[in-house]
Amino acid sequence: MPLWLREHSWRQTLTAVYLSLPLRGARATPANIFCSEQYLKVSIPPFLFEAVLYAPIDDTNSTAKIGNGNIFFTLYKKEPALWDSLTLANADKEKLQYLRENAVLKAQEKAKEETEAKKITKQEHKKYALEATMKLEEAERKRIEDLKEKERQKVAKELELWKNQQKDGDKCKSIQAKEELHQEIEPLKERKNEKMNKTRIPLEGGSKTRPKSTRGCSCSIFSQDLKEEQLPAPRPAATIKVNFTPRVFPTALRESRVAEEEEWLHKQAEARRIINSDLSELEDLKEEEKNPEWLKDKGNKMFAMGDYLGAVNAYNLAVRLNNKLPLLYLNRAACHLKLRNLHKAIEDSSKALELLTPPVPDNENARVKAHVRRGTAFCQLELYTEGLQDYEAALKIDPKNKIIEKDAEKIRHLIQGTMQSS
Amino acid sequence: MSAVLGPERPQVVSHVQQALSYTVFDCKWVPRSARLLCLGSAARGTGVVQLYELHGARLELLREIEKPKPIKCGTFGATSLQQRYLATGDFDGNLNIWNLEAPEIPVYSVKGHKEIINSIDGVGGLGIGEGAPEIVTGSRDGTVKVWDPRQNDTPVANMEPVQGESKRDCWTVAFGNAYNQEERVVCAGYDNGDIKLFDLKTMSLRWETNIKNGVCSVEFDRKDINMNKLVATSLEGKFHVFDMRTQHPTKGFASVSEKAQKSTIWQVRHLPQNRDIFMTSGGSGSLHLWKYEYPAQRSKKDSEGSEMGVAGSLSLLQNVTLSTQPISSLDWSPDKKGLCVCGAFDQTVRVLIVTKLNKI
Numbered sequence: 001m002p003l004w005l006r007e008h009s010w011r012q013t014l015t016a017v018y019l020s021l022p023l024r025g026a027r028a029t030p031a032n033i034f035c036s037e038q039y040l041k042v043s044i045p046p047f048l049f050e051a052v053l054y055a056p057i058d059d060t061n062s063t064a065k066i067g068n069g070n071i072f073f074t075l076y077k078k079e080p081a082l083w084d085s086l087t088l089a090n091a092d093k094e095k096l097q098y099l100r101e102n103a104v105l106k107a108q109e110k111a112k113e114e115t116e117a118k119k120i121t122k123q124e125h126k127k128y129a130l131e132a133t134m135k136l137e138e139a140e141r142k143r144i145e146d147l148k149e150k151e152r153q154k155v156a157k158e159l160e161l162w163k164n165q166q167k168d169g170d171k172c173k174s175i176q177a178k179e180e181l182h183q184e185i186e187p188l189k190e191r192k193n194e195k196m197n198k199t200r201i202p203l204e205g206g207s208k209t210r211p212k213s214t215r216g217c218s219c220s221i222f223s224q225d226l227k228e229e230q231l232p233a234p235r236p237a238a239t240i241k242v243n244f245t246p247r248v249f250p251t252a253l254r255e256s257r258v259a260e261e262e263e264w265l266h267k268q269a270e271a272r273r274i275i276n277s278d279l280s281e282l283e284d285l286k287e288e289e290k291n292p293e294w295l296k297d298k299g300n301k302m303f304a305m306g307d308y309l310g311a312v313n314a315y316n317l318a319v320r321l322n323n324k325l326p327l328l329y330l331n332r333a334a335c336h337l338k339l340r341n342l343h344k345a346i347e348d349s350s351k352a353l354e355l356l357t358p359p360v361p362d363n364e365n366a367r368v369k370a371h372v373r374r375g376t377a378f379c380q381l382e383l384y385t386e387g388l389q390d391y392e393a394a395l396k397i398d399p400k401n402k403i404i405e406k407d408a409e410k411i412r413h414l415i416q417g418t419m420q421s422s
Numbered sequence: 423m424s425a426v427l428g429p430e431r432p433q434v435v436s437h438v439q440q441a442l443s444y445t446v447f448d449c450k451w452v453p454r455s456a457r458l459l460c461l462g463s464a465a466r467g468t469g470v471v472q473l474y475e476l477h478g479a480r481l482e483l484l485r486e487i488e489k490p491k492p493i494k495c496g497t498f499g500a501t502s503l504q505q506r507y508l509a510t511g512d513f514d515g516n517l518n519i520w521n522l523e524a525p526e527i528p529v530y531s532v533k534g535h536k537e538i539i540n541s542i543d544g545v546g547g548l549g550i551g552e553g554a555p556e557i558v559t560g561s562r563d564g565t566v567k568v569w570d571p572r573q574n575d576t577p578v579a580n581m582e583p584v585q586g587e588s589k590r591d592c593w594t595v596a597f598g599n600a601y602n603q604e605e606r607v608v609c610a611g612y613d614n615g616d617i618k619l620f621d622l623k624t625m626s627l628r629w630e631t632n633i634k635n636g637v638c639s640v641e642f643d644r645k646d647i648n649m650n651k652l653v654a655t656s657l658e659g660k661f662h663v664f665d666m667r668t669q670h671p672t673k674g675f676a677s678v679s680e681k682a683q684k685s686t687i688w689q690v691r692h693l694p695q696n697r698d699i700f701m702t703s704g705g706s707g708s709l710h711l712w713k714y715e716y717p718a719q720r721s722k723k724d725s726e727g728s729e730m731g732v733a734g735s736l737s738l739l740q741n742v743t744l745s746t747q748p749i750s751s752l753d754w755s756p757d758k759k760g761l762c763v764c765g766a767f768d769q770t771v772r773v774l775i776v777t778k779l780n781k782i
Contacts, residue, residue, distance in 0.1 A: 152435050155775045156479060159437070162758050163456040163476060170455070232554050232603050234570035235578035238625040242564075242581050244590050245616050245632045252590065252614040255634040255658055 002048035014080045017057070019073040021049060028066045035059050037078075039103035042071060052099050054083040274321070292318040296328055299335075308335045326355035330366055333373045342377045349374035359397075368398045375407075384415045430781055432711060432760075434742040438773040440481045444470045446765035448495045451755045453548050454503060457484065458753075458763050460771050461510060463492030469512055471496075473522065476773060487525045491516065499544025499597070499645075500555040500571060509557050509571075511539025517559055519571055530571050535561035545597035545606065548756075551646030553603040558596075564589030566610045568622065581610065581620055590614045598642030598666075599649040609652060611637025617654055629674050633662055639689045642666070643697035651714065655687035655702055663714060668721040668731035676731035682710050682738070689752045695759045699739070699782060703752045703764060707745030709774075713737050713782060739782065744772060 010019040019040075026044040034041040036059055041050040055077060062075040077083075247253060249261060299314035315332040318325070333348035349370045356363045356370065375390030391408040398404070446462040456476040464470050469489035474481040491512040501507040501519075507529055509519045515535035518528040539559045546555035556578065557569045568579035583589045591613040599607040606622040613636040619629040635656035643651040648667075652675075655661040662679040669675055685705030692700040698714045717734045724730045747768040755761040760776040 148433075148435070151433060151777060152437070155435055155777055156437060159456075159476070159758065159761065159775065160478065166454070166456055166757065234554060234573040235556075235568075235622065237576055237578050237580070239580045239582060240620055240625055240627060241584045242566075242587075242618065242627070243584055244587060244612065245614060247614065250588070252636055253632070253634055254636070255660075258634070 001046075002043075003046050005042070005047050005049035008049065008051075008086075010086050012083055014082065015077055017053075017073075017075040017077065017083065017086070019051075019075065019086065021071045021073070023047070023069050023071065025069065028071055030064075030066070033064050033071070034103075034107065035062065035064075036103035036106050039099055040073070040075075041100075041103075050100075051087045052096060054085060054088055055079060055081065274323075290321060292322040292325060292328070295321075296325070296331065299328075299331060303331065303335060303338075308338045311335045312339070324355060326352045326363070326366060326370075329355065330370055330373070333370070333377075337373055337377060340380070342381050345377040346374055349377070364397050368394045368401070368404075371397070372404060372407075375411075379411060379414075384411055384418070387411055388415065430778065432740050432776050432778045432782065434709060434711065434740055435775045435777060436744060436772055437775050438476065438479060438481055440474065440771050440773075442472070442769045442771060445767065445769060446751070446771055447493065448751045449763045449765040449771055450496055450498060450508075450753050451757075451761075451763060452506060453498055453756055454506075455757075458771075458773070459496065459508065460765060461493040461496045462765075463494075463513070464488070467492065469493035469510075471508075471510075471520075471522075471525070474771075481771075481773070485522070487520075487522075494539055495542045497542050497544040497557070498548060500547040500557045501544070502547055502555075503549050509542060509544055511542045511559050511561075513538045515539055515561060515563070517542070517557065517569060519557075530574070532569065532575055534559055534567055534569065534577065535563050535565060537562035540592060541594045543595050543597050545600050545645050551600045553600055553606060556597070556606070558608050560592035560595035560610055562591045564592060564612075566592055566595055566608060566620070568608060579608070579620070579622055579625065581608070581618070590616065593637055594639045596640045596642055596652075597645050598652065600646050601648050607649065609640045609642065611640045611654055613637070615656065629669065631674055633660070633679075635660060638686060641690050641692060641700075643692045643700070650697065653690045653692070653700060653702075655690045657686045659683045659685060659687060659704070661687050661690065661702060663733065663736065665720065665731040665733050668729050670724070670730045671728055673724075673730060676733040678733040678736060680712075680736050682741075683708060686748065688748055688750050691752045691754055691762075693759070693779065694754050694756045696779065696782070699779065701752060701754075701762070701776075703749035705748040706743065707747055707749055707766060707768075708741055708743040709749060709752075709764065710741040711739040711776065713739050740776075744774075745770070 005021060005024065007024075008019060008021045010017060012018065021042060023044070024047065026047050028042070028044055032042055032044045034043070037056045038053045039050070040053060042048070053075075056079075057075045058078055059075075062073065065072040065074075245253070248265065295314045295318035299311040299318070302308075302311040302314060312332060312335045315328050315335065318328050319332075322328075329348045329352035333345045333352065336342070336345035336348060352370045353367065353374075356367050359367065371390045371394035375387040375394065378384070378387035378390060388408065388411045391404060391411060394404050395401070395408060442460065442462070444462045444464040446460045448461040450459045450461075451457070452459060452473070458474050458476070458481075460470075460472045460474065462470050469492045471487040471489065471493065472483060473485040473487075475484050476482075489512070491514045493510045493512045496508050496510040498506060498508060500509060505521070507519050507521050509517065509530075511517055511534075515533055515537055517530075517532050517534040517539065519530040520528050539561045541560045542557060544555065544557045545551060546553050554570055554572075557571065558566060559569070560566045564583045566581040567577035570578045592610050593613050594611040596609045597606065598609060599605050604623050607628065608620045608622060610618050610620070612618075615632045615634045615636060617631050617633060617637055617640065618627060620626070621628040633654060633656055635658050638655050638657065640652060640654045642649055643653070650666055652664040652666050653661060654664070658681075660679055660681045662677045664675040664677040666675055682702065683704035683706060687702045687704050689703045690700055698716075700712055700714075702710045702712065704710070713736070715735050715737065717732045719732055721729050721731050744764070745766040745768050747766050749764050749766045751765040753763050755763075760779045761773070762776065763771060763773050765771045
């Protein structure tokens with residue numbers, strides 16, 4: 001049950017109501033105050049104060065001041081009138097309830113409206129900002145375009161000027177050429193001069209340069225003849241034989257392909273080497289014995305029967321034919337273990353592990369075996385720490401294997417035992 | 423690699439763009455004029471030669487000539503300024519020299535090669551250099567042949583693979599070292615990365631090297647001087663600049679290489695007015711303008727006492743992307759500094775102006 005705050009005091013003017021509410025020690029924040037047009041509530045659990053006001057107030061402009069253990073409300077009346085009392089008298093429970101709910105709803109609506117208004121203004125601001133930046137960028141772009149355009153026009157003008165000069169030069173030269181031809185024919189000279197005069201008028205630029213170039217042209221005719229004579233005879237025919245850079249591939253050399261090509265050549269060389277090295281001995285072998293897979297199966301069978309040396313031989317031959325199969329090394333390691341060739345067993349398991357990269361679930365099984373075999377070999381050589389390392393690696397791959405766990409434990413004990421004793 | 427500062431950098435301005443209805447393989451300025459030629463192959467398998475004139479902001483078609491075989495390359499290098507005959511190599515291996523005023527019958531014609539002529543160069547004409555006018559053609563049949571327009575049917579020099587050797591396509595040829603009447607070299611680049619330098623005076627192989635990627639384009643910085651620099655561009659975005667002044671007996675010429683664009687560098691062209699500036703065009707439709715800076719000492723002595731060249735450094739002046747297709751041909755105008763034309767495989771030819779080259 002809330003504790004009602006009833007020791008409020010109020011006074012009024014024509015336009016406003018001043019309400020003072022002592023708080024009895026409770027601390028108030030703006031969240032505790034709820035106010036709508038005709039309903040005022042202050043709820044600071046466990047205290048509660050509510051008032052259904054006599055007449056509607058303007059709740060947006062009204063204020064509440066919190067301080068000194070007191071809330072001081074300044075409520076502006078909607079209609080200037082003097083109230084008989086702060087609250088509505090003879091308000092029954094239902095009416096109160098209704099008013100309360102109404103008030104809450106109204107407040108909610110107002111809140112919604114406010115958020116929407118805020119959203120709209122925010123959007124408008126954003127749009128404005130965007131437009132402003134666009135305008136700036138546009139201005140910048142235009143400025144650059146203008147610069148370019150100016151440059152272009154300047155350059156075009158220069159070009160026109162140059163071109164006109166060229167044209168004049170050309171026309172001038174053609175006229176002079178004609179003139180030279182006619183100079184030799186005396187009687188026609190006068191008529192030609194008349195013609196020259198007529199054609200001279202439109203060419204203002206040309207006429208100025210004419211006297212100078214006439215001299216130049218006549219010189220050039222002579223010099224042309226001289227030059228013709230001075231041209232050497234055509235070279236005596238000869239052939240130069242050309243060799244191209246030697247290349248293995250028929251395609252032309254491309255720098256970006258060099259790495260690929262090197263790799264390909266390397267692989268080819270290796271394959272060839274393998275085939276060549278075995279040629280002499282393999283002649284007496286049957287066809288199936290040249291197949292590494294078949295040899296591996298043979299080796300497995302011999303291992304099962306206990307013929308470890310035979311198995312090793314089979315595996316050796318298989319490795320010579322194809323040294324990239326990890327299972328061959330794995331199985332050979334097992335044979336060496338049985339034969340107590342511990343170093344060879346370690347080597348083979350290591351080689352098998354190398355070939356079993358990348359570590360994927362597919363070769364989990366094989367890797368576990370490789371680690372176990374290598375671990376066993378280490379332990380038999382009394383290199384217990386290395387052995388333990390391998391066993392732990394095996395456990396990591398396959399944590400559910402009890403045998404490996406047991407063996408790993410045994411090794412740990414052994415290590416601790418030796419440490420204690422030494 | 424040093425960079426030129428912002429506002430002073432040369433700008434590449436695209437002046438005119440002309441869409442063509444055929445694939446353009448080569449574009450060349452007609453010397454001493456504002457006219458340019460486009461050579462290519464029409465869709466129906468015939469060769470096209472178009473002559474345009476630059477009029478303000480557009481190109482005006484002056485003349486169109488159709489030939490039975492598609493034309494791959496052309497040069498004005500071996501003709502005199504008065505005649506201005508065009509030498510072309512076509513897809514069938516024919517070398518023809520045309521008078522553009524009367525293009526029906528070629529002035530000179532020979533079936534020089536068994537396969538397409540990939541590249542052509544001319545020297546001795548246009549008032550540049552001295553000596554006999556000669557044309558060199560490099561073809562897909564692996565041979566490089568030098569022709570004299572005054573001698574019919576047989577080449578004056580023939581660089582062919584040794585009997586029995588598998589041939590490699592010759593992709594590019596260039597003349598150089600033509601500083602007097604006797605001296606001349608031909609540089610040829612092949613699709614397997616071989617670059618071979620043939621000396622025509624002694625008729626021998628002077629130098630060869632392999633740059634590990636097919637050589638798309640070689641050019642000397644000037645044809646008519648003692649050979650100074652050679653730029654060789656290749657596939658996979660790399661190009662090499664060789665310093666040709668000092669040849670070491672075993673190491674050959676010193677070089678600096680740059681990997682600029684991720685794609686093939688199709689062409690390199692030196693600015694006729696400044697031999698240390700050149701432009702490379704790439705398979706991604708971009709053009710890069712480079713400047714070569716000489717080292718403090720161009721040659722030094724190695725441990726045995728023989729002279730060895732020292733390569734300089736390159737700086738990128740500007741780069742611009744004009745097209746999405748490779749720009750396969752590029753030509754600077756010999757008359758106006760900075761004016762150049764480029765033809766790309768998107769069937770457009772563009773006239774560009776490079777500004778501020780005077781300040782370099």
